[in-house]
Amino acid sequence: xxxxxxxxxxxxxxxxxxxxxxxxxxxxxxxxxxxxxxxxxxxxxxxxxxxxxxxxxxxxxxxxxxxxxxxxxxxxxxxxxxxxxxxxxxxxxxxxxxxxxxxxxxxxxxxxxxxxxxxxxxxxxxxxxxxxxxxxxxxxxxxxxxxxxxxxxxxxxxxxxxxxxxxxxxxxxxxxxxxxxxxxxxxxxxxxxxxxxxxxxxxxxxxxxxxxxxxxxxxxxxxxxxxxxxxxxxxxxxxxxxxxxxxxxxxxxxxxxxxxxxxxxxxxxxxxxxxxxxxxxxxxxxxxxxxxxxxxxxxxxxxxxxxxxxxxxxxxxxxxxxxxxxxxxxxxxxxxxxxxxxxxxxxxxxxxxxxxxxxxxxxxxxxxxxxxxxxxxxxxxxxxxxxxxxxxxxxxxxxxxxxxxxxxxxxxxxxxxxxxxxxxxxxxxxxxxxxxxxxxxxxxxxxxxxxxxxxxxxxxxxxxxxxxxxxxxxxxxxxxxxxxxxxxxxxxxxxxxxxxxxxxxxxxxxxxxxxxxxxxxxxxxxxxxxxxxxxxxxxxxxxxxxxxxxxxxxxxxxxxxxxxxxxxxxxxxxxxxxxxxxxxxxxxxxxx
Amino acid sequence: xxxxxxxxxxxxxxxxxxxxxxxxxxxxxxxxxxxxxxxxxxxxxxxxxxxxxxxxxxxxxxxxxxxxxxxxxxxxxxxxxxxxxxxxxxxxxxxxxxxxxxxxxxxxxxxxxxxxxxxxxxxxxxxxxxxxxxxxxxxxxxxxxxxxxxxxxxxxxxxxxxxxxxxxxxxxxxxxxxxxxxxxxxxxxxxxxxxxxxxxxxxxxxxxxxxxxxxxxxxxxxxxx
Numbered sequence: 061x062x063x064x065x066x067x068x069x070x071x072x073x074x075x076x077x078x079x080x081x082x083x084x085x086x087x088x089x090x091x092x093x094x095x096x097x098x099x100x101x102x103x104x105x106x107x108x109x110x111x112x113x114x115x116x117x118x119x120x121x122x123x124x125x126x127x128x129x130x131x132x133x134x135x136x137x138x139x140x141x142x143x144x145x146x147x148x149x150x151x152x153x154x155x156x157x158x159x160x161x162x163x164x165x166x167x168x169x170x171x172x173x174x175x176x177x178x179x180x181x182x183x184x185x186x187x188x189x190x191x192x193x194x195x196x197x198x199x200x201x202x203x204x205x206x207x208x209x210x211x212x213x214x215x216x217x218x219x220x221x222x223x224x225x226x227x228x229x230x231x232x233x234x235x236x237x238x239x240x241x242x243x244x245x246x247x248x249x250x251x252x253x254x255x256x257x258x259x260x261x262x263x264x265x266x267x268x269x270x271x272x273x274x275x276x277x278x279x280x281x282x283x284x285x286x287x288x289x290x291x292x293x294x295x296x297x298x299x300x301x302x303x304x305x306x307x308x309x310x311x312x313x314x315x316x317x318x319x320x321x322x323x324x325x326x327x328x329x330x331x332x333x334x335x336x337x338x339x340x341x342x343x344x345x346x347x348x349x350x351x352x353x354x355x356x357x358x359x360x361x362x363x364x365x366x367x368x369x370x371x372x373x374x375x376x377x378x379x380x381x382x383x384x385x386x387x388x389x390x391x392x393x394x395x396x397x398x399x400x401x402x403x404x405x406x407x408x409x410x411x412x413x414x415x416x417x418x419x420x421x422x423x424x425x426x427x428x429x430x431x432x433x434x435x436x437x438x439x440x441x442x443x444x445x446x447x448x449x450x451x452x453x454x455x456x457x458x459x460x461x462x463x464x465x466x467x468x469x470x471x472x473x474x475x476x477x478x479x480x481x482x483x484x485x486x487x488x489x490x491x492x493x494x495x496x497x498x499x500x501x502x503x504x505x506x507x508x509x510x511x512x513x514x515x516x517x518x519x520x521x522x523x524x525x526x527x528x529x530x531x532x533x534x535x536x537x538x539x540x541x542x543x544x545x546x547x548x549x550x551x552x553x554x555x556x557x558x559x560x561x562x563x564x565x566x567x568x569x570x571x572x573x574x575x576x577x578x579x580x581x582x583x584x585x586x587x588x589x590x591x592x593x594x595x596x597x598x599x600x601x602x603x604x605x606x607x608x609x610x611x612x613x614x615x616x617x618x619x620x621x622x623x624x625x626x627x628x629x630x631x632x633x634x635x636x637x638x639x640x641x642x643x644x645x646x647x648x649x650x651x652x
Numbered sequence: 653x654x655x656x657x658x659x660x661x662x663x664x665x666x667x668x669x670x671x672x673x674x675x676x677x678x679x680x681x682x683x684x685x686x687x688x689x690x691x692x693x694x695x696x697x698x699x700x701x702x703x704x705x706x707x708x709x710x711x712x713x714x715x716x717x718x719x720x721x722x723x724x725x726x727x728x729x730x731x732x733x734x735x736x737x738x739x740x741x742x743x744x745x746x747x748x749x750x751x752x753x754x755x756x757x758x759x760x761x762x763x764x765x766x767x768x769x770x771x772x773x774x775x776x777x778x779x780x781x782x783x784x785x786x787x788x789x790x791x792x793x794x795x796x797x798x799x800x801x802x803x804x805x806x807x808x809x810x811x812x813x814x815x816x817x818x819x820x821x822x823x824x825x826x827x828x829x830x831x832x833x834x835x836x837x838x839x840x841x842x843x844x845x846x847x848x849x850x851x852x853x854x855x856x857x858x859x860x861x862x863x864x865x866x867x868x869x870x871x872x873x874x875x876x877x
Contacts, residue, residue, distance in 0.1 A: 468720060471715065471720075471745055472668070472669065472720075475745055475767075476669030476671065476672045476767075477669075477671060477672075479669070479672045479675075479767045479768070479770055479771070480669070480671035480672040480674070480675045480770075482768075482770070482771030483672065483675035483676070483679060483770045483771050484675060485771065486679075486770075486771040486772070486773060487675075487678065487679060487682065489773075490773060508771055511771070512768060512771065515768055516768070519745065519746060522745075523746060528715060528721065528745070528746055528748070529746070529748050529750065529751075531720075531721050532719075532721030532722045533722075533750060537748075537750040540750065540874075541748065541749070541750070544749065544797065544798075544801040545797075545801075547804070548804075549804045549805040551805075
């Protein structure tokens with residue numbers, strides 16, 4: 061797993077929590093969500109038809125709550141930490157608890173629900189500020205959440221003490237906790253509370269909007285969802301409050317009530333949607349690898365791809381050892397390291413907002429690492445291939461040289477000695493014959509005949525090793541000689557202005573020699589053509605064509621295979637066309 | 653085999669293979685000829701002859717230092733260009749028709765023989781004597797190679813069996829009388845065969861034996877065009 065580490069101002073990216081620790085196993089998650097859904101269902105059933113519940117219909121609430129639970133499930137599935145999922149579930153249950161207060165007359169118990177009913181406010185503030193990282197990274201955010209929690213608990217407690225009835229319009233019996241019962245003060249407190257809550261909501265919306273406005277494109281791509289959802293929720297809340305407090309027409313009030321019911325789910329749904337969006341961004345990290353495959357060393361194009369995939373026009377790659385200055389200490393910038401910290405492959409300089417999406421950074425980092433590794437491996441492979449090709453060429457050259465030397469040694473050594481031995485034997489036999497030693501003379505002559513056939517065999521062997529004519533006369537005479545010795549009538553046409561390099565000459569010679577040997581052995585041909593020509597660039601084209609039975613299979617015989625290897629070694633290519641019954645054309649192309 | 657000339661020849665031998673060279677020297681001397689130079693390279697031979705060494709014939713190995721390719725033929729062409737008219741017998745390890753054509757092309761009194769022949773009784777000496785007399789000599793193996801190939805490609809069907817025999821002997825550089833002796837026919841018969849063969853092959857008859865041999869060998873080697 062490639063690691064992404066940030067340096068400079070940015071703190072290191074959180075690792076994904078290992079399964080089982082921060083993340084719940086999915087059956088347990090389903091169980092928890094199912095239980096929460098059951099609670100919502102019960103609360104809707106209990107609240108429905110009770111006075112105070114809007115029109116006595118709990119169904120819109122139930123739909124909103126179940127949607128909230130679905131969002132919680134999505135968030136659990138997508139978020140790196142379990143916290144936001146729990147918060148959304150808590151939020152939904154707390155919302156649904158409000159319904160209980162209409163349906164359950166539990167005497168001493170129901171007023172306590174007021175504490176639960178203030179929790180959704182805290183949850184919303186937390187969700188809006190913690191998105192998308194799933195935790196409060198700034199001290200300001202933490203203080204804001206603590207302030208909201210403290211205020212709401214205080215408000216709930218004071219309300220409990222002041223209001224003899226809670227909720228005011230639920231029509232329950234007097235609250236046993238209203239020790240300081242003062243309806244007038246309670247009513248005033250209610251109005252102040254609405255104002256304070258409105259202020260809180262405006263502050264949070266302001267903070268979220270401001271951050272979004274100041275962030276780079278990277279953050280905006282993801283973070284716009286939350287401010288939008290939060291502001292819509294806020295507006296609906298304000299409108300709803302106004303509608304409750306003033307004498308709006310009944311129809312309008314009902315519309316606002318319904319909107320308010322559904323606005324419950326806005327923020328959790330926005331949270332889940334944002335996570336889905338981040339996931340699709342991560343999927344685009346694959347684009348990086350595709351870009352990498354189409355370029356060889358186009359690091360600039362990688363740069364462009366990283367910008368696109370991160371959605372951050374300011375992002376760029378900084379290569380280790382490069383002279384490019386970095387803005388790592390600039391406000392809002394961050395550096396992430398691809399590769400190990402002690403052996404970095406490349407740094408990504410990017411908007412600090414992207415630290416909220418560590419999985420995206422990790423995906424991009426992993427892709428970059430693959431691309432860099434791939435580039436390095438490709439380069440190594442090319443280098444190895446070059447070396448292998450060079451060494452293969454050297455082997456062919458060495459083999460050629462060895463054959464040349466062996467032929468030279470045979471020619472200058474053994475062959476000449478055998479000639480002179482034969483000559484001496486002849487002189488001896490002539491002498492013996494002159495002396496009348498006919499038996500000895502005949503014996504010597506038999507030996508001379510045996511020696512003569514040995515000399516012939518040795519000559520054929522030496523010729524096969526390396527034709528003397530090739531070295532002296534080049535391909536024209538040497539191939540003509542090959543054609544002359546072929547038992548099939550062979551026309552040889554060598555159209556070369558100048559002699560190719562020795563290695564190329566010998567390759568052409570062995571190619572034609574092997575092909576003609578095959579023509580003799582297998583083709584049953586009556587005619588054969590050998591053509592050697594050069595194109596304008598000096599590349600050699602060699603073709604051996606016969607009118608025989610065809611059906612030559614390069615895979616079957618070792619001869620053609622060996623030939624292909626040798627042609628390959630000098631950088632040429634070979635083709636065999638041999639349809640059964642249509643003769644055989646073996647051609648070869650050698651580079652200039 | 654009857655020797656063409658019975659006079660004592662002054663012969664120079666050039667071959668880098670010492671043992672073989674000494675053998676050739678011995679066999680020439682044993683046949684009554686005088687070896688005036690026994691040399692290890694073609695360059696030394698050219699130097700000696702251009703320096704005024706008088707010879708009737710030269711026995712010259714083709715493949716010698718420094719390049720080990722065609723030094724002998726190069727030396728031959730160099731000598732002929734300098735007006736050298738004595739006989740030159742080239743010795744070759746391999747039967748290479750192209751070499752034979754090249755050698756014959758340098759002028760009359762030239763021969764091309766495989767080294768195998770040095771152990772044939774009298775062949776080498778006879779060849780030296782023939783080139784010294786201005787005749788041409790082509791090794792029978794080279795000729796049979798050429799005739800076999802020509803037979804495969806052109807068929808040579810328009811020649812009779814006897815004509816083909818005569819053609820072969822012509823290509824080996826035999827004179828009319830030599831052919832007559834070899835085939836045990838009359839000189840007139842041989843001359844009739846030869847004129848028919850040359851007509852069939854589209855070759856002009858030449859009063860000089862050497863030119864006729866060259867034409868025939870070139871035709872066989874496909875270099876007549």
